[in-house]
Amino acid sequence: MEIGIDKMGFYTPEFFIDMEKLAEVRGVEPAKYTIGIGQEKMAVAPLSQDAVTMAANAALEVLDEEDREAIDFVLLGTESGVDHSKSGAVWVHRLTGIQKYARSVELKQACYSATAAITMAMGHISLHPERKVLVLGTDIAKYGLNTGGEPTQGAGAVAMVLSANPRILALDTDSVSMSEDISDFWRPLHSDYAIVDGKFSNQAYLNFLADVWGEYKQRNNRDLSDFEALCFHVPYTKMGKKALKALTEQASEEDAARLMGYYEPSISYNKAVGNIYTGSLYLSLLSLLEQGPELPEDARIGLFSYGSGGVGEFFSGKVKPGYKEHMLKDEHEALLNNRRELSIEEYENILQQALPKDETDIELDVLETTSGTVVLKGVQANIRHYGKN
Numbered sequence: 001m002e003i004g005i006d007k008m009g010f011y012t013p014e015f016f017i018d019m020e021k022l023a024e025v026r027g028v029e030p031a032k033y034t035i036g037i038g039q040e041k042m043a044v045a046p047l048s049q050d051a052v053t054m055a056a057n058a059a060l061e062v063l064d065e066e067d068r069e070a071i072d073f074v075l076l077g078t079e080s081g082v083d084h085s086k087s088g089a090v091w092v093h094r095l096t097g098i099q100k101y102a103r104s105v106e107l108k109q110a111c112y113s114a115t116a117a118i119t120m121a122m123g124h125i126s127l128h129p130e131r132k133v134l135v136l137g138t139d140i141a142k143y144g145l146n147t148g149g150e151p152t153q154g155a156g157a158v159a160m161v162l163s164a165n166p167r168i169l170a171l172d173t174d175s176v177s178m179s180e181d182i183s184d185f186w187r188p189l190h191s192d193y194a195i196v197d198g199k200f201s202n203q204a205y206l207n208f209l210a211d212v213w214g215e216y217k218q219r220n221n222r223d224l225s226d227f228e229a230l231c232f233h234v235p236y237t238k239m240g241k242k243a244l245k246a247l248t249e250q251a252s253e254e255d256a257a258r259l260m261g262y263y264e265p266s267i268s269y270n271k272a273v274g275n276i277y278t279g280s281l282y283l284s285l286l287s288l289l290e291q292g293p294e295l296p297e298d299a300r301i302g303l304f305s306y307g308s309g310g311v312g313e314f315f316s317g318k319v320k321p322g323y324k325e326h327m328l329k330d331e332h333e334a335l336l337n338n339r340r341e342l343s344i345e346e347y348e349n350i351l352q353q354a355l356p357k358d359e360t361d362i363e364l365d366v367l368e369t370t371s372g373t374v375v376l377k378g379v380q381a382n383i384r385h386y387g388k389n
């Protein structure tokens with residue numbers, strides 16, 4: 001029985017900034033951000049969009065009545081959780097109208113957790129093939145103003161329906177993962193912003209990639225010639241390029257050219273959104289499947305997931321014939337093209353806004369938010385109120 005990704009939804013907030021304009025204000029050569037980092041635009045989340053609302057909006061794009069009845073597991077991967085106890089998945093379960101007899105759980109391990117969710121979903125579906133699982137990767141990447149990480153922020157969510165006989169990507173059962181306790185990037189409980197050792201984090205990412213890929217090749221007796229394309233966790237698009245270069249260093253000319261050929265379509269969405277942490281690898285996959293040429297039947301895609309701290313995994317899947325018919329390319333292009341550009345001053349104001357850290361009630365101004373999307377309306381008596389705008 002094949003198990004894999006049957007549907008893919010995506011949401012990113014309605015605001016973005018232009019990286020060249022950010023560079024100008026920061027006194028940095030614009031090419032550093034657009035070429036050196038490889039980012040063109042960066043999504044900015046207003047206070048009314050958080051990990052819960054973005055995940056719900058991504059899921060609402062793809063769920064139909066049949067899915068709502070068949071889904072009995074909602075797995076939400078995030079490192080931007082809004083409560084120490086209640087999982088964001090419980091709110092998403094209600095906001096998306098999934099039938100009551102379902103489990104709803106939140107998973108955390110930096111940018112990696114949506115990949116763990118996929119593994120859990122595969123196990124569940126293999127035991128209950130008639131059931132479906134909703135997997136979400138949703139985050140707001142925040143390093144703060146005037147920090148080294150500032151040009152690598154972003155916000156958004158990817159929602160995936162996993163099922164038997166999937167129509168987009170049948171996942172292989174070949175994955176190799178590894179864990180190692182390192183301090184390259186983390187966010188202490190007291191902080192709204194991530195702390196990062198930037199250069200070390202880049203090196204850690206590449207070390208994990210080399211290690212899991214080496215082990216994967218050995219265990220599965222595969223090499224790069226077995227892959228039509230590769231997708232990576234994309235904290236910023238230059239990192240994806242570094243990863244691809246590292247893997248193809250020893251490859252034949254033919255393999256290297258083929259894999260490099262898919263790089264641009266695989267980062268098209270990431271370039272316009274920035275880092276969305278748990279969803280970044282899946283945004284790259286979505287970008288490849290929607291913006292790339294039709295992949296040959298049964299083409300195998302290799303995927304590298306990395307979450308600082310750290311856990312890495314290399315796994316793969318084969319595209320299903322006719323997968324393009326099940327992608328929402330026009331909708332995702334419209335989502336990105338209809339956003340409003342913020343001035344750098346507006347962005348700085350939004351980035352510094354935060355919900356009260358005490359018991360004060362707050363009602364949020366959500367007038368600017370696109371109608372029909374799920375928003376955080378406010379907090380009363382410490383309870384967050386979500387609903388459609």
Ligand code: HMG
Nearest residue numbers: 029031032036110111148149152198201202205235307308
């Ligand atoms: P930095 O020190 O500002 O930048 O930090 P730099 O000096 O290293 O320059 C960046 C690149 O721009 C360099 O290219 C420069 O040469 C180039 P590279 O050597 O890397 O190929 N450059 C230029 N290019 C063209 N024209 C110019 C120019 N000037 C310079 N004029 C850094 C960059 C990414 C470290 C920083 O932004 C940062 O700390 N970001 C956050 C950390 C991060 O994203 N790490 C990625 C790996 S860890 C990971 O992926 C996990 C993560 O997603 C979190 C999670 O798991 O939850 C982050």
